[in-house]
Structures are given as C-alpha cells and as structure tokens.
Amino acid sequence: xxxxxxxxxxxxxxxxxxxxxxxxxxxxxxxxxxxxxxxxxxxxxxxxxxxxxxxxxxxxxxxxxxxxxxxxxxxxxxxxxxxxxxxxxxxxxxxxxxxxxxxxxxxxxxxxxxxxxxxxxxxxxxxxxxx
Amino acid sequence: xxxxxxxxxxxxxxxxxxxxxxxxxxxxxxxxxxxxxxxxxxxxxxxxxxxxxxxxxxxxxxxxxxxxxxxxxxxxxxxxxxxxxxxxxxxxxxxxxxxxxxxxxxxxxxxxxxxxxxxxxxxxxxxxxxxxxxxxxxxxxxxxxxxxxxxxxxxxxxxxxxxxxxxxxxxxxxxxxxxxxxxxxxxxxxx
Numbered sequence: 001x002x003x004x005x006x007x008x009x010x011x012x013x014x015x016x017x018x019x020x021x022x023x024x025x026x027x028x029x030x031x032x033x034x035x036x037x038x039x040x041x042x043x044x045x046x047x048x049x050x051x052x053x054x055x056x057x058x059x060x061x062x063x064x065x066x067x068x069x070x071x072x073x074x075x076x077x078x079x080x081x082x083x084x085x086x087x088x089x090x091x092x093x094x095x096x097x098x099x100x101x102x103x104x105x106x107x108x109x110x111x112x113x114x115x116x117x118x119x120x121x122x123x124x125x126x127x128x129x130x131x
Numbered sequence: 132x133x134x135x136x137x138x139x140x141x142x143x144x145x146x147x148x149x150x151x152x153x154x155x156x157x158x159x160x161x162x163x164x165x166x167x168x169x170x171x172x173x174x175x176x177x178x179x180x181x182x183x184x185x186x187x188x189x190x191x192x193x194x195x196x197x198x199x200x201x202x203x204x205x206x207x208x209x210x211x212x213x214x215x216x217x218x219x220x221x222x223x224x225x226x227x228x229x230x231x232x233x234x235x236x237x238x239x240x241x242x243x244x245x246x247x248x249x250x251x252x253x254x255x256x257x258x259x260x261x262x263x264x265x266x267x268x269x270x271x272x273x274x275x276x277x278x279x280x281x282x283x284x285x286x287x288x289x290x291x292x293x294x295x296x297x298x299x300x301x302x303x304x305x306x307x308x309x310x311x312x313x314x315x316x317x318x319x320x321x322x
Contacts, residue, residue, distance in 0.1 A: 003187075026149040026180075029156035030187050070147045081153060 003032040006118070006125035012041030014054040014075070019131045020045060021078040027127075028085035036082075037118035038110075039092035042131075043099070046089055046106045051075050076107075083109050090118055135196075135205060135247040136261075137169035138162060144173045144201060151177045152184050155206070159190065164210035165287075167193070167247045172202050181206065191283070194251035194321060205247045217285060219292035222305045228279055229315040240279045241272070243291040244310070252310065252319040254281065262287045265294055274300045281306040 005027045009020045020036060027034045044050040054075060056063060073081070083089065089110040091103070096112065103112055111117070122128055141158040143151040151172045162168055170181065178195050181204045185192035193205040223231075232238055232254075240257040242249050249259040260268050262282070272278065278300060282288040285307040292305040 022149050025153050029149065029152045030184055031156075032187075071145050072147045073150065085153070085156075 003027075003030075003127070004121070004125045005032050005034045006122035006128045007034065007036045008118070008128075008130045009036055009038045009042035009045055010040050011131060012044035012050070012054065014056050015060075016042070016131050017045045017051065017054050017075045018072070018078075021075065021082055023129060024087045025078060025082045025085060028082060028087050032126075034082075034087040035090060035118065035121045036087060037090045037092065037115075037122075039095050043091060043095055043101065043106075045075065046079060046091065046110060047101070048105060048107055051079065051107075079107055083107070135169065135250050136167070136245065137205065137247060138166035140169045140171065142171050143177070144171050146172065146174060148174055148176050148180065150174075152180055155181070155184065155204075156188075159188075159206070159208055162208045164208050165245070166208050167245050168206045168208065169247075170204040170206065172204065173200050175202070177204065178202055191248075193247050194319075196320065205251070207245060207248060217289040217305065217307070219289050219296065219303070219305045221292070221303060222285075222307045223279065224307055225309070225312055225315070228281075228306050231279075232315070238279065239273070239276050240281060240306075241291070242281050242310075243287050244282050248283065248310075250320055252317050252322075254310075254313065255316055255318045257281065262291055265291055269295070269298055272300070274298070275302075277302045277304065279304050279306050281309045283309055283311045285309050 007024060024034050024036055038046055091106055091110050091112045093112050093114050139162055141154055143154045151174050155170050158168055182192045185206055189209045191207040193207055196203045240254055242253050242257040242259050243262040245261050280288040280292045288305050288309060292303045295303045
C-alpha cells in the first residue's frame with residue numbers, strides 16, 4: 001500500500017519553504033502520496049509573487065551564497081517539481097479570507113479547503129509533519 | 132576496473148538534495164524491469180538516500196563506487212513477477228551449495244545476474260554470464276560437468292538452467308533462492 005505523508009506548512013520564510021518542499025518532493029519521488037496544507041504565513045510558499053522572494057531568517061542572510069554554491073533549486077522551481085510529481089497543494093480558505101487573497105493569487109493547480117479537507121487526508125497518513 | 136554495464140546513465144552531478152532522488156525516480160520510469168541504472172552524483176548525502184530510496188520503492192540498490200568527487204550509484208529496476216513459478220526440476224538450496232563448495236573447490240558456478248550486480252557482490256570463483264549473454268557465450272562452458280546457476284532470487288537462474296539443459300547440459304542445478312539469501316563467502320568491489 002502507498003504510504004501517505006501529510007504536511008502542514010504554516011511559516012513563510014525561505015528556510016521553512018525548503019524544509020516543506022524538499023521533504024515533499026523526496027516523499028513523492030519515493031512513491032508516496034503527499035498533501036500539503038498551506039495555512040497562515042505558509043501560504044506565501046505557493047503565492048505566485050511572494051514565493052519568489054521569501055525572506056531568510058534575520059541574521060542568516062549570508063547563507064544566500066551557500067544556496068547558490070550548492071546549486072539548490074529556487075522555491076518556485078521546487079514547487080513546480082512537487083506538483084509535477086503529484087504532490088497536492090491545499091490552500092487554507094480561512095487564511096485566504098482573512099488576508100484577502102483569491103485562488104488566482106497562487107500557483108496553478110492548488111485546491112482550496114478548510115481544516116477538515118486536510119484532516120480527512122491526514123487521518124490515514126503514515127507520516128505527519130508540521131513546518 | 133570492472134565493467135558495470137549500466138543500461139542507462141543519469142548525470143545528477145552538481146545537484147543538491149532532493150534533486151538526485153527526483154531525477155532518479157524519473158529515470159527509473161524509463162527503464163525496463165531488470166535493467167541497471169547508473170546515477171552519477173556529487174551530493175554526499177545521495178549514498179544514504181539512494182539506499183533508502185531503493186528500499187522503500189522496492190528497487191535494488193547494488194552499490195556505490197567513489198571516483199574522486201563523483202559517486203556512482205548502481206540500481207536495478209525490480210520486476211513485478213519476482214515470485215514466478217520455477218520450472219527447472221533440478222534445484223539446490225544455498226546451504227547445500229555451500230557444503231558442496233567446501234567439499235570440492237573446483238565446482239562450476241555461473242552467476243547470471245547483470246554485470247553490475249555481480250561486480251558488487253558475488254560468490255568467489257563464480258563466473259559472470261548475464262542471462263542476456265548466455266546464448267552467445269554458451270560455448271565457453273563444459274556440458275559434461277556439474278554446473279550450478281545462481282541469480283538473486285532463483286528466477287533468472289531458473290530460465291538459464293532451462294536454456295542450458297535445452298543445449299545438452301546434462302547436469303545443471305538451479306540455486307534457490309540465490310544471492311538474496313546467501314550468507315556464505317562473497318567478494319566484490321568495495322570489499
């Protein structure tokens with residue numbers, strides 16, 4: 001049976017984004033079914049504009065060189081790779097309402113749902129992660 | 132340097148985690164069951180990752196060779212029909228073969244797995260003839276002597292044993308299960 005990985009992305013920094021998408025793409029590449037629930041600042045990770053300029057944690061800006069040197073893909077590239085491999089993105093409706101965001105503000109192919117949408121998937125997950 | 136003969140070579144050099152795994156997954160889709168993929172990577176974490184990836188996807192991690200900065204990982208795509216019925220009547224189990232080897236050092240053992248599988252781990256003195264090359268190399272073998280055929284799980288060796296029997300080999304024995312359950316002596320690169 002296929003393993004199921006449920007991820008909650010609730011932070012909007014660059015490091016958070018790498019943690020979420022690296023785990024998600026690695027799991028998808030390992031034939032696992034992956035859903036990510038993006039909520040609060042985590043929505044930035046799939047926002048068309050915001051995910052191109054996610055902030056480094058304060059005082060860690062010097063890592064930018066390291067990222068370039070290690071040839072790490074950009075967050076928008078990783079998000080596209082994740083989707084291509086079947087990772088499902090769910091945007092949190094409630095946060096979108098609070099922040100005045102529409103589905104069109106996000107990368108194509110996302111679903112929008114409430115907490116129950118995610119819980120329904122997560123109840124049978126083999127691995128649940130929160131970032 | 133032994134020739135590992137991969138069917139497909141994937142260049143993942145210079146890529147950071149998780150890209151080597153993502154590319155490996157994609158490349159593996161293009162292979163046929165039983166074929167060997169060589170992944171060239173410079174990500175030092177890829178060695179542990181490849182092993183773990185193969186374990187959870189059911190493919191076979193054969194081993195890794197380090198050439199300077201470059202790690203060459205060898206993986207064999209699994210086949211769905213691993214548990215197929217064996218047809219060659221004459222079989223021996225691993226333990227019995229081990230005993231025979233101890234009793235007689237000049238025993239003939241043919242390993243019909245792919246060259247890369249053989250390279251990393253094989254029974255000392257076993258001769259490597261991948262199943263796909265058996266037909267054209269059959270003349271290298273002596274029909275009169277007792278010949279043991281081994282692979283990973285006993286399926287390819289079953290086919291090979293049938294082929295040899297059909298070519299007039301009087302005494303061919305399939306080793307079951309073979310290398311997947313072999314606890315006796317082995318040799319190979321990295322050993």
